[in-house]
Amino acid sequence: MKKNVIVGQSGGPTAVINCSLAGVYATSLELGLGKVYGMRNGIQGLLERRYVNMCDHIRDDFDVELLKRTPSSFLGSCRYKLPHPDQNKAIFAKIFGILDELDIGYFFYNGGNDSMDTIHKLSTYGERVNSPIRFLGVPKTIDNDLAVTDHSPGFGSAAKYVATTTKELILDAQVYNNGAVTIIEAMGRNTGWLTASAALAKGPDSIGPDLIYLPEVAFDMDKFLDNVAKVSRDHSPVIVVSEGIKLADGRYISELGRENIGSDSFGHIQLTGTASYLAQQVRNKLGAKVRAIEFATIQRCASHLQSAVDAAEAFAVGQAAVQAAAKGETNRVIIINRLSSRPYAFETCAMEIEKMANIEKHVPTEWITPSGDYVTQDYIDYALPLIQGEVAPFFVNGMPRHILLK
């Protein structure tokens, strides 16, 4: 009798996070593993014994295709930080008790850095107690800040959204020929990967954004205002900034204008209002007409604009995790190795999770222009293959159809 499978989703969703869930589910069935359980709201839900039998909800291949096109985390998510096994054995004993009750042999957790930390802690504890359960991490993040892997599933689709919408907004901004300034804020707390993707808008049919500011470079307000004045001379500029840009002294721009709204259970400060604050500065100091636009959570849930490459890779990492676990691997995360950029080719690989957990990958300094306000061709060459191809939503009555966990 084959052991059962359990899979959970954690952290912020992406436009293709359910492609990875589909990859885990479909591959588990294909390999003839046992039942496939889904944790509701990740490890937090598991601790409350909230889980579903996936086959009650995803009944056939059509449902799998709907699942791949459904935004947000189908199973729900959490931001729950496991303690170190030395600090609180009880919680691990509880988790492993529940996993044993369910006769789990394979545990998959789809998330970012914090989720890889969870997998690492569970594997470590499992090894100590001689558990046969295989623990595998499946990467996802729109931020693309995971180490070791060439890039992370979820990034390509978010980048396609940011680039496409920025391109549309650049045309929109030119309409009145009045030199008005548009400041767009994209997600990116500590890394500028996603914000930088606005540069992909540039091409034979678009002037692209005028300036791009990433958290990797200390933000200089005077230089910024000078630059804005310069690019406003002959057109209506569009400037794209990361939510997490900071002054040289470490203060977030978003902190300057208002109090912090709070922080989550990982101690992440919730940032908001970077573009609004900069817009206010431009208005007051330059007297320009300014509009601030935040992509907010739209950029992580725009499944109607999935990148086909990203969707396929998100499925592939789920698939590879099941294959690796079935071969007996554990305490590993599936990463993507780029074999070639032109033509684009990749392979997946099961890597020791310590190499990824709790490390943040930044945009290389040499991919940012010396002036600190744009990215180089190296970034474009890196990101362009990841936004290729489209996945047609299943439109019903004019609206993309999704599948809901009832």
Added chain:
Amino acid sequence: MKKNVIVGQSGGPTAVINCSLAGVYATSLELGLGKVYGMRNGIQGLLERRYVNMCDHIRDDFDVELLKRTPSSFLGSCRYKLPHPDQNKAIFAKIFGILDELDIGYFFYNGGNDSMDTIHKLSTYGERVNSPIRFLGVPKTIDNDLAVTDHSPGFGSAAKYVATTTKELILDAQVYNNGAVTIIEAMGRNTGWLTASAALAKGPDSIGPDLIYLPEVAFDMDKFLDNVAKVSRDHSPVIVVSEGIKLADGRYISELGRENIGSDSFGHIQLTGTASYLAQQVRNKLGAKVRAIEFATIQRCASHLQSAVDAAEAFAVGQAAVQAAAKGETNRVIIINRLSSRPYAFETCAMEIEKMANIEKHVPTEWITPSGDYVTQDYIDYALPLIQGEVAPFFVNGMPRHILLK
């Protein structure tokens, strides 16, 4: 020798405004009219003798298809209010002088209420001076506030964007199961047509937004907070509001939190921050976690998500305007008559422009629920046909390809 044609775009762009331009251009060529000129930045550019010969820019059928898929106003726009002919004859003499120089016989202006006012004034003056020029209005507005016509081109695509993105955000909002409140702000200064389209998200695969507030109903802050508390009990609610909602005493919600940023040359107050202000109220009064999301100008330029019905109708009104003008009609606007909702069928008709100019069409009170916080099935039946069908962008290198006026 056939007389020449001139066409201009005015007011805020829509995702399909260039479909109407394509309709005017292609039909003028088809009917063998003379040269087709495009005003740069509408009547304002014309006064500065800024115009182009369209055939230098749109060279073949492929370019026409690209034009139809290009967001924002290809020719640029303006917000320029013509005086009454009695008040300032000089400006009319100047415009007619330029039109005569260019040997114009047909004048098309694509815009909203203010543009229809422009056409009306030009026609009136033209009649007085016995000008042979035919003046035709081509309607467009995402706000759908034009009178007489069943609906306006541009509304359907904006509604498809608002409904689709709201649907994606509703799923995204549920992810942490923490009762957090999302408040979305859609455009709509005085009318709630577009905001109401968020209701189209509701269906077998979506709970839809929880509450919808339109400017047609006086906004009651206490009732709002009570409602938010109620809908937050068992899930993470999504609330959609028009930028222009007002208290019973006439004050805009957006005015309560901050100073007005300014007003445009038509005296329209620029509204912003309605959702932010409400989010702050919910945070302070209910202690809830809240996120404010503004669709901003994204909702009017998301050409990657055009409604096929809307795109076809936008083309059709441009086409009909040329046909009417060629038959000798003037001082008219093309409107859309709905012949049937199921199956959806429409016809275009050239209507006296006085019936449309300077009148604002509101969402009928009986299409808003008695509680004032949702729309009825009548609204759904009205709006649903208008978001049907998709227009595939021409994707090149993973990005929608547009055409630029160089």
